[in-house]
Amino acid sequence: MHFSDDIYELIKTRRSIRRFNDKDVPDELLDKILQTAIWAPSGKNYQNWQFYILKNEKLTKFKKLYGKFWKYVKPTLENKLHPKILKLTENFFQTTGNAPVVILVFSKKLEGEEYITTIGSVFLAVQNLLLLAYKEGLGTCVLGRVTEMADQVQKLLDTENLEFLCGIALGYYDKEPPAPPRKEGRIHWV
Numbered sequence: 001m002h003f004s005d006d007i008y009e010l011i012k013t014r015r016s017i018r019r020f021n022d023k024d025v026p027d028e029l030l031d032k033i034l035q036t037a038i039w040a041p042s043g044k045n046y047q048n049w050q051f052y053i054l055k056n057e058k059l060t061k062f063k064k065l066y067g068k069f070w071k072y073v074k075p076t077l078e079n080k081l082h083p084k085i086l087k088l089t090e091n092f093f094q095t096t097g098n099a100p101v102v103i104l105v106f107s108k109k110l111e112g113e114e115y116i117t118t119i120g121s122v123f124l125a126v127q128n129l130l131l132l133a134y135k136e137g138l139g140t141c142v143l144g145r146v147t148e149m150a151d152q153v154q155k156l157l158d159t160e161n162l163e164f165l166c167g168i169a170l171g172y173y174d175k176e177p178p179a180p181p182r183k184e185g186r187i188h189w190v
């Protein structure tokens with residue numbers, strides 16, 4: 001594992017990590033990452049992202065909800081995934097990969113702002129966060145399906161006035177998965 005100073009290499013070598021070790025992530029480091037991630041561009045400079053950092057009690061409660069949620073996700077994946085991958089996915093749902101931190105990301109709905117711009121702005125900050133974390137030797141995995149349990153998450157955090165966009169599991173790790181190759185035909189010079 002190497003965490004390059006070269007931004008091109010950093011972007012290409014970041015992987016989604018789904019298994020974390022027990023090493024604690026210092027709050028100071030997490031704060032440094034978040035304070036820098038929010039220098040992302042945003043529509044009308046609304047900076048409409050809201051990050052909730054879960055450690056300790058809220059994290060335990062979240063993990064319990066996420067584990068229970070597997071029974072709703074499983075039938076939608078059963079015929080689509082190889083049994084080995086299904087088992088790994090099940091394990092990830094039931095343990096959140098042992099992540100010592102989960103960040104839940106929301107957007108604040110703003111009057112007069114285009115919906116797509118709102119969502120896009122928040123995900124730009126999310127990508128900053130993923131890259132900064134990786135630069136600091138931390139692994140991350142974006143959790144998208146977790147948005148299907150938005151009601152429970154919003155109750156847990158009292159964020160009913162916000163839109164839940166994704167989770168980010170975060171922590172130190174020992175093993176990196178292989179890089180999934182990039183797909184052809186996504187870049188068009190016209």
Ligand SMILES: Cc1cc2nc3c(=O)[nH]c(=O)nc-3n(C[C@H](O)[C@H](O)[C@H](O)COP(=O)(O)O)c2cc1C
Pocket residue numbers: 014015016017018092141142143144145146166179180
């Ligand atoms: C919006 C979004 C939602 C995602 N949701 C999940 C998820 O629910 N569970 C998961 O294990 N990975 C999730 N991922 C991670 C992708 O599976 C991963 O980025 C992709 O397979 C490419 O692998 P890489 O990140 O290692 O390049 C998500 C990624 C994004 C950007």
